[in-house]
Amino acid sequence: MSASPHTPTGTAPVRFGVNYTPRQGWFHSWLDLDLDAVGEDLTAVASLGADHIRLFPLWPLLQPNRTLIRPRALDDVRAVVDIAAQLGMDVVVDAIQGHLSSFDFVPSWLATWHRRNMFTDPEVVTATAQLVRALAQRLADAPNLLGLSLGNEVNQFSASNHPDPDGLTVPEAEAWTRTLLDAARDGAPQGMHTVANYDAAWFMDDHAFTPDQSAQLGDATVVHSWIFDGTGQRYGARSHEVAHRTEYYLELARAFSPAPERPLWLQEVGAPRSILEETDVPWFVRSTVENSLQCPELWGITWWCSHDVSRSLADFPPLEHTLGLFDEDGRLKNSGAAFRDAIAAAREQPAPAPRGRAIDLPVGPDPLLLRSAAAPGGSVFEQWMEASRAGERPTLRVVRELADVTAGDTRTGGAAATRVSL
Template identity: 85%
Template sequence: MMSAHAPDPTGTRPVRFGVNYTPRTGWFHSWLDLDLDAVGEDLAAIASLGADHVRIFPLWPLLQPNRTLIRPRGLDDVRAVVDVAATVGLDVVVDALQGHLSSFDFIPSWLTTWHRRNMFTDPEVVTATAALVRALAERVAGAPNLLGLTLGNEVNQFSASNHPDPDAVDVEQASTWTATLLDAARQGAPRGLHTVANYDAAWFMDDHAFTPDQSAELGDATVVHSWIFDGTGQRYGARSYEVAHRAEYYLELARAFSPAPQRPLWLQEVGAPRSILEEADVPWFVRSTVETSLDCPELWGITWWCSHDVSRDLADFPPLEHTLGLFDEHGRIKGAGEAFRDAIAGARESTPPAPRGRAIALPVGPDPLLRRSAAAPGGSVFEEWMDASRAGERPTVEVVRESAEVRAGDTRTGGAAATRMGA
């Protein structure tokens, strides 16, 4: 298994390419009655694209149906899927807390209705979820094709102010929760790339308790999930420059918060939503996204969402969820899959990018909840970056941290209290 920083004697760039695995039969409900033969067929199809890893999503209520019950059979099923992936040459990232998938929430009954508790701050809940993460890590730690664990799929959305029933949390509590669960992953699997996967409220929503600094400092890589239905496609248009460069911008924004120059960046989710794109636009979008993302230093990998379309026999999904796959619900490769396969083949010969050009300043105050919206689609930083990119400057982002005195307009400092953290 290639290390995240392994040197490449050929001089080409060892970027990892993977796919988020959505089972063709039964979607994630297939964990209820796991069919390893069907899993093997799905994973072999993914491997045929030239992908080297998959990200898998065991459902939280099936692994931990009671706060003090972690099912050994459930853990064994996860390990079995990891082992099947090894037979077709795929490494695996295991997501621990599901959590939230394709608009559905999978929260165990001991956290809801009559047993409603805060998943981020209740001490007994945090202890229990850390125990699950540790047990899951221990069960898969011996697999030679394990890349690592991700704490869950966009679990931070449960704390967001726009969630219908948010779990209230502050910045310090969010940081403590993340660090606690990452420590549990490391205890269970000392070797591995363990990460937190926050959706973009952490980067763009001013009042969100999960912050860019947490994403960039906690865990072994900085993870981003880039979706053009975040306002980019709606505002600028499906075939716009902004859509083609959305993931590249997001990666450069994430790199600006990195505490270490060599910290890996992982585009862990990116997909082609037909709510924005016409089907004829999809191959262009796949190629453009891969090509522009490869121009980002420290890019560790690109993991596409997702492997297979959700079957139309399943009810109540948003329509776009039935169209996001690289393969259709019958296992046939789609135009998106062919484009991703070709992009992977082309990227194998890519060389590391040159240093980026002009840095676009992102001012942030002493309170990390302030000013993130300037970086969101339509914000001043986003607009300035896109204008510079369109002009050929290959811009990056630079975080400008202002002291309380500067934020308060203290003229005694003359702005000298601002400190800069280079990208």
């Protein structure tokens, strides 16, 4: 089996994986799991050189009632984990689904007549923690379990731009995250357990889930990077900004890290045809992987996603039918070939050189303020990209107090920092 998930990135190769989207029936396949079909899908994924997958069991099927966790559903998850083991791949399991490809999968005991706040209602938080613990316990002795992640971008349910947000404060968001991470560790003490927030946590000024939470809680700092966040629309499909989007995002995440050796995980990145032409995709895959590998402490890259969503399924945004490395019939696409080749090339790539000068990101005393300066089009983003275009290999540095501006820069070996006013 592959290296321990806790192996320091400086002594182990970067991990490459794929977010697994079942070819037959998409995630609805959990309703009547076909292990033969799963085996076919995962054999194809393994053929790319991937060493891990990310798995998405649906919350309403695992826990259809607040006090009912289905043993059969937990067994189904374990069965898929075991198939991956037979193919030499490790698995991270997302515990709360949550949100996938524009659809929400929230159990009925949180909706309509039973509407409750999933983050702050004490009974709901207790029940959710029980599910996370039970899932972790069912998987704890699997030799290929990397760990659990707290759902897929569950923080989107709290965002101010959500159609029906579950409002909460920054301390409440942190308390919810800590409670669920503790449950994961109770169930599987040896796992690498992480928080899978989408980028509102990093770029939305009023969001209760913060960069500090993503960078300090859990066993690695996770980022999900998508160029349809404004990067592609603003700068263009073949722009420097698109090619270096993940590199910037990883350096932003590293800037918030409380420890230099904390692993960074690019857990989601894909090639959206809403921005890219099909002829752009191999370039995008290659550029994204090569530039991400320039970030110290990078633990792994997990591509979204394994298979296209079948066009027989209705009401998906069009791009969801095109994101796979394989098409809905299981045939390798240009993106899959490019990712396979990028994995092979990465094995020969040397360790990243030290980064250049640090561009300051003042965050102020209130964590709710000023994050938008780091978003695409913001002042910090613009200056980082300008320095990158000039070949400076810039990094970022979080400035919490004025005194930090004159402090030595431990990330860049003392390189001069440039302050940006927000």
